[in-house]
Amino acid sequence: MRTAPGVDAKVFTQALKQFESVVGKEWLFTSDEDLGLYRDAYSPFWGEAEERVASAAVAPDSVEQVQSLLRIANEHRIPMYPISTGRNLGYGGSAPVYSGSVVLDLKRMNRILEVDERNASCLVEPGVSYFDLYRHIRANKLKVWIDCPDPGWGSLIGNSLDHGNGYTMSPYRDHFGAHCGMEVVLANGELLRTGMGAMPGSKTWQQFKYGYGPEIDGLFSQGNSGVVTKMGFWLMAEPECYLSGTVAVDRYDDLGPLLKTFCALIHSNAMTATTRLGSPLQLGRQFGVPPEPEHLALLDKSGVTPAELEQYGKAHDLPYWTIEMKFYGGEEVVEAQWAHTIRRFSKDIVGVHFTKGNLIRFPLSDSDAEAFGDKPSVGIPSLGAFFVGARSPAHPVPSHGHFWLSPVIPISAEAVIEAQRVFADAFKQWGIAPLYRTLPQLYNPRAFYLLFGFAISDDADTNRKTRDTVRKMIKLAAEHGWGEYRTAPAFMDDVMNVYSFNNHALRRFHETLKDAVDPNGILSPGRYGIWPKHLRKST
Amino acid sequence: MTSRRGVLKGSLAAVAAAAVWRNGQAQTPRRREHGPDHFVLDPGSPLSATIEGHARAAAIPAFATEGDITALWFDILEPLWRQGKSTVAGVTSPEAIFCLERLAWDHGMRMVFRADEVTNASVTELRLSARPAALDHALSTLVRNPRGQLAQATCLLHCPIAEGPLIAHALRTNGPAPNAHWVSWLMAPRARA
Numbered sequence: 001m002r003t004a005p006g007v008d009a010k011v012f013t014q015a016l017k018q019f020e021s022v023v024g025k026e027w028l029f030t031s032d033e034d035l036g037l038y039r040d041a042y043s044p045f046w047g048e049a050e051e052r053v054a055s056a057a058v059a060p061d062s063v064e065q066v067q068s069l070l071r072i073a074n075e076h077r078i079p080m081y082p083i084s085t086g087r088n089l090g091y092g093g094s095a096p097v098y099s100g101s102v103v104l105d106l107k108r109m110n111r112i113l114e115v116d117e118r119n120a121s122c123l124v125e126p127g128v129s130y131f132d133l134y135r136h137i138r139a140n141k142l143k144v145w146i147d148c149p150d151p152g153w154g155s156l157i158g159n160s161l162d163h164g165n166g167y168t169m170s171p172y173r174d175h176f177g178a179h180c181g182m183e184v185v186l187a188n189g190e191l192l193r194t195g196m197g198a199m200p201g202s203k204t205w206q207q208f209k210y211g212y213g214p215e216i217d218g219l220f221s222q223g224n225s226g227v228v229t230k231m232g233f234w235l236m237a238e239p240e241c242y243l244s245g246t247v248a249v250d251r252y253d254d255l256g257p258l259l260k261t262f263c264a265l266i267h268s269n270a271m272t273a274t275t276r277l278g279s280p281l282q283l284g285r286q287f288g289v290p291p292e293p294e295h296l297a298l299l300d301k302s303g304v305t306p307a308e309l310e311q312y313g314k315a316h317d318l319p320y321w322t323i324e325m326k327f328y329g330g331e332e333v334v335e336a337q338w339a340h341t342i343r344r345f346s347k348d349i350v351g352v353h354f355t356k357g358n359l360i361r362f363p364l365s366d367s368d369a370e371a372f373g374d375k376p377s378v379g380i381p382s383l384g385a386f387f388v389g390a391r392s393p394a395h396p397v398p399s400h401g402h403f404w405l406s407p408v409i410p411i412s413a414e415a416v417i418e419a420q421r422v423f424a425d426a427f428k429q430w431g432i433a434p435l436y437r438t439l440p441q442l443y444n445p446r447a448f449y450l451l452f453g454f455a456i457s458d459d460a461d462t463n464r465k466t467r468d469t470v471r472k473m474i475k476l477a478a479e480h481g482w483g484e485y486r487t488a489p490a491f492m493d494d495v496m497n498v499y500s501f502n503n504h505a506l507r508r509f510h511e512t513l514k515d516a517v518d519p520n521g522i523l524s525p526g527r528y529g530i531w532p533k534h535l536r537k538s539t
Numbered sequence: 540m541t542s543r544r545g546v547l548k549g550s551l552a553a554v555a556a557a558a559v560w561r562n563g564q565a566q567t568p569r570r571r572e573h574g575p576d577h578f579v580l581d582p583g584s585p586l587s588a589t590i591e592g593h594a595r596a597a598a599i600p601a602f603a604t605e606g607d608i609t610a611l612w613f614d615i616l617e618p619l620w621r622q623g624k625s626t627v628a629g630v631t632s633p634e635a636i637f638c639l640e641r642l643a644w645d646h647g648m649r650m651v652f653r654a655d656e657v658t659n660a661s662v663t664e665l666r667l668s669a670r671p672a673a674l675d676h677a678l679s680t681l682v683r684n685p686r687g688q689l690a691q692a693t694c695l696l697h698c699p700i701a702e703g704p705l706i707a708h709a710l711r712t713n714g715p716a717p718n719a720h721w722v723s724w725l726m727a728p729r730a731r732a
Binding site for chain 1: 609644
């Protein structure tokens with residue numbers, strides 16, 4: 001049997017017995033086979049001594065059981081690592097940040113407590129997945145939508161707390177931004193409700209975010225101050241229609257005006273959906289499919305110029321840059337938004353061209369929902385993302401999984417071009433290639449994310465080199481003012497280290513709070529670079 | 540493309556529809572001591588046709604899936620496992636079983652047999668994870684002929700569903716074959732759940 005770090009074996013055994021008395025024998029996991037299920041399938045430390053693994057796992061079924069477990073953990077100073085469903089594979093999965101922690105697995109707490117159709121909100125437990133809520137809404141023919149990430153097998157609460165995003169429109173696609181009210185168990189077992197939930201009998205827990213006094217919800221996202229056991233979310237009222245269309249320009253230098261007009265549209269709420277900047281000339285005709293051999297040879301040519309690519313694009317009908325615009329609402333509204341889009345871009349860019357997608361009316365039948373290609377854009381959860389890189393003629397050697405590095409950059413041509421240059425030069429100098437060529441995505445209303453995927457290997461040396469590369473990239477990005485919005489456990493300290501304004505004032509503030517609300521440091525030590533006092537390197 | 544509520548074509552489809560779909564709800568089948576209650580087959584696998592024949596003969600419902608398993612999960616397996624434990628075997632891509640295995644854990648299921656058949660540059664490697672005691676004959680056949688589809692089918696059909704220590708074999712053979720990776724597998728309820 002494994003033991004939690006810093007805990008005497010007898011004490012650990014005693015704590016496990018107490019855990020067992022709370023949840024029952026079948027919900028305490030200590031065998032290697034059981035604990036193997038909690039390994040991070042995409043760990044960059046896979047199979048190495050530094051891989052973060054659980055010493056045990058315990059799966060409560062109720063808030064009261066969570067409270068009891070934390071009181072026991074506090075008494076014996078057992079590090080606990082709460083997970084909702086542990087499906088966040090590209091950013092760490094269910095493995096603890098502090099190796100040897102006991103995983104507090106909340107998957108059994110999977111109750112959909114309320115879906116309020118009139119107010120378009122829900123209240124759920126941590127084990128509720130996007131699939132679960134989608135099924136509930138479909139089964140009850142409710143006129144609301146979820147906004148799900150891709151893949152959509154994870155927990156609403158888990159994804160929200162990690163600042164995950166979806167694909168419909170603001171504010172729903174910012175999953176933490178769309179939350180409204182929390183219930184939290186603190187490290188000492190005390191139960192807390194935020195927002196209007198702090199008032200007994202409140203009628204607006206899922207309608208009014210702020211409640212009264214300082215808003216503290218953010219302390220429980222990307223943090224380790226408590227275990228969230230309930231959370232409310234705003235849902236999107238089912239729109240009558242969905243319309244998408246693509247804006248395309250053919251010249252490299254069109255990027256500036258393209259993004260300037262795009263910003264004007266998103267900042268006036270004319271378009272608020274998640275989208276991405278595309279470049280068929282840089283990435284290939286179809287997203288996720290490598291370019292044709294002739295095209296690839298041109299891209300791989302040393303010193304290829306934008307003019308050469310433009311020439312290739314002219315001959316092969318490939319635009320240089322594209323942006324997909326997505327609209328939700330009544331038919332007359334989305335048609336007007338598309339017409340407005342055409343007018344605004346045409347006014348600013350000579351030669352801009354447009355491709356209008358089909359108008360989709362809701363609700364969709366089961367068969368139409370299945371057939372819909374871009375499911376996350378209409379709030380349908382999918383597992384299709386796992387099959388993008390599967391073995392195929394285009395991908396003869398599939399990867400073993402990947403993790404993400406996600407710097408945030410401004411929405412401007414200058415930033416996009418600078419980021420492309422900086423990272424391309426670095427990759428060339430370091431002799432490495434990330435899994436995907438990348439262009440920014442608009443998950444956030446006011447900034448682009450760059451998503452670099454790094455493949456996991458069976459070979460420890462390869463993984464070590466990848467880790468070194470990522471650490472160098474984190475520093476390089478910070479030197480240019482770009483910080484990550486989220487990261488895998490292996491790099492949480494590295495990322496927190498670059499948020500260093502005024503001698504790491506932010507981290508020191510987090511540490512002060514951590515010491516106050518979790519003095520024994522039992523909750524998720526090290527998560528997002530926040531360590532309890534007894535585990536800080538300086539102590 | 541995955542076919543939502545897709546079942547294999549031909550007579551098997553009728554078997555599957557009758558056994559599993561009634562009023563749109565999955566039925567919990569009778570538990571077997573050995574082998575699966577349901578099959579999941581990717582028609583792209585050469586082993587799929589062999590399994591389909593066995594499934595038809597044994598009246599075991601089988602579902603087809605290709606690529607994305609979203610519909611298979613949402614429409615078939617999740618409702619099935621929500622109603623009760625049910626042993627499921629399959630021949631799928633590694634990506635499909637990667638997702639299904641993780642989803643199955645939440646329903647108290649556990650992988651009890653797995654054979655990865657990987658062909659690269661005409662060299663086929665078969666990696667087995669199984670309880671050998673009850674599968675001696677089929678496994679010895681596989682050792683003699685790593686691409687023995689009948690033996691793999693036998694393993695799936697007769698694999699004991701109780702948990703036990705997993706062992707690994709790695710077998711290699713040469714022969715003309717395109718690059719491919721197929722996984723045959725069986726997931727059964729965890730003994731304690």
